[in-house]
Amino acid sequence: NAGVTQTPKFRVLKTGQSMTLLCAQDMNHEYMYWYRQDPGMGLRLIHYSVGEGTTAKGEVPDGYNVSRLKKQNFLLGLESAAPSQTSVYFCASSTLSGGYEQYFGPGTRLTVT
Amino acid sequence: GQSLEQPSEVTAVEGAIVQINCTYQTSGFYGLSWYQQHDGGAPTFLSYNALDGLEETGRFSSFLSRSDSYGYLLLQELQMKDSASYFCAAYPSGNTPLVFGKGTRLSVIA
Numbered sequence: 001n002a003g004v005t006q007t008p009k010f011r012v013l014k015t016g017q018s019m020t021l022l023c024a025q026d027m028n029h030e031y032m033y034w035y036r037q038d039p040g041m042g043l044r045l046i047h048y049s050v051g052e053g054t055t056a057k058g059e060v061p062d063g064y065n066v067s068r069l070k071k072q073n074f075l076l077g078l079e080s081a082a083p084s085q086t087s088v089y090f091c092a093s094s095t096l097s098g099g100y101e102q103y104f105g106p107g108t109r110l111t112v113t
Numbered sequence: 114g115q116s117l118e119q120p121s122e123v124t125a126v127e128g129a130i131v132q133i134n135c136t137y138q139t140s141g142f143y144g145l146s147w148y149q150q151h152d153g154g155a156p157t158f159l160s161y162n163a164l165d166g167l168e169e170t171g172r173f174s175s176f177l178s179r180s181d182s183y184g185y186l187l188l189q190e191l192q193m194k195d196s197a198s199y200f201c202a203a204y205p206s207g208n209t210p211l212v213f214g215k216g217t218r219l220s221v222i223a
Contacts, residue, residue, distance in 0.1 A: 033210060040121070042200060042215035043156065050208070058210065090155060100146045100163075100204040100211065104155040 001026050004105035006091050012111045013081045021076040021108050023091030029103070030096040032074040033058075034066060036087040037107075043090065049074055050096075081112045115139045117214035119201055124220045125191055133186045133217045135201035143204040145177050145184045146211060151197045159186070161204070188219075196221045 007022045023032065034046040045058030047066040055066045063085060065077045074093075078085060088109050092102040117137045125131040135145065144163035148156040162168055162177035162184060174187040188195055198218045202211040 031210075040215060043213040045210055045212075048210050092156075099209075100144055100161045100202075101158045102156075102211065104157070106155050 003027065004091055004093055004103050006089075006105040006108050008108060009106065010109050012113065013078075014113055015082060017081050018077070018079050019081065019110075020078075021089055021091075021110075023074045023076070023093075023105055024072055025074075025091075025093040025103070025105075026072065027093060027103065028071070029093035030071075031094045031099060032068065033092045033094075033102065034064070034074065034076045035090045035092065036060065036085075037090060038087050046076065046089075083112045086110060086112045115203060115205060115212040117201055117203055117212065119199075119214045119217045121215070122218045122220070124222060125188075127191055127193060127221055127223050129191050130187065130189050131191060131219065133188075133199050133201075133219065135184045135186075135214055137182050137184070137201070137203045137214075139203045139205050139212065141205040141209065142179070142182075143206055145175070146202040146204060147175050147186045148200045148202060148213075149197050150200065150216070156200060159199075191221050193221050193223070195219060 004025045033048040035043040049068040052071045091105040094102045119135045147159040150156040160175040177184045198216040200216045202213045
């Protein structure tokens with residue numbers, strides 16, 4: 001099993017550009033999450049999904065959109081990137097009853113210039 | 114609201130024992146998780162306490178006191194490879210995602 005994978009691993013964007021980060025998991029997990037991690041700020045939840053076709057806002061959702069069209073995939077979109085969105089983005093997944101144990105992908109390092 | 118407090122940095126000597134504390138304030142509470150993250154890596158799950166008391170997993174133990182809204186991670190026989198950031202995370206309810214603390218950076222020195 002590959003676990004949780006993220007694409008791409010690195011990306012540089014110019015302000016105003018758009019992009020989509022892809023997360024895939026092969027563990028048949030119901031829950032999926034997107035976090036951003038900035039120095040000294042820990043992990044902050046952007047959006048999450050409790051199942052195919054459903055999404056919910058987390059702590060810092062502004063400027064991001066998500067979609068979960070298939071159970072195994074969770075997409076994070078930036079419509080108009082801003083320098084404040086420079087960060088490391090992690091995707092994670094968990095079972096329905098095991099939300100306390102999340103499995104994380106390797107992360108995407110995004111720089112917006 | 115939800116908030117967790119943990120020290121930002123801790124330094125300890127190889128072979129010693131270190132305790133990383135975490136206090137929490139959450140509107141709902143099922144339990145407390147701990148994660149480890151090495152520089153450049155992804156967070157990995159270490160332990161979860163749903164009940165009061167100590168849970169032991171090898172050199173690592175985790176403790177929870179619900180009455181004090183407090184928990185800690187205990188690392189014994191420290192090794193250089195234990196140098197990493199450690200995050201506590203509150204599990205507010207079965208349908209609500211984890212809320213993470215800002216992390217404690219542990220440096221193990223010789």
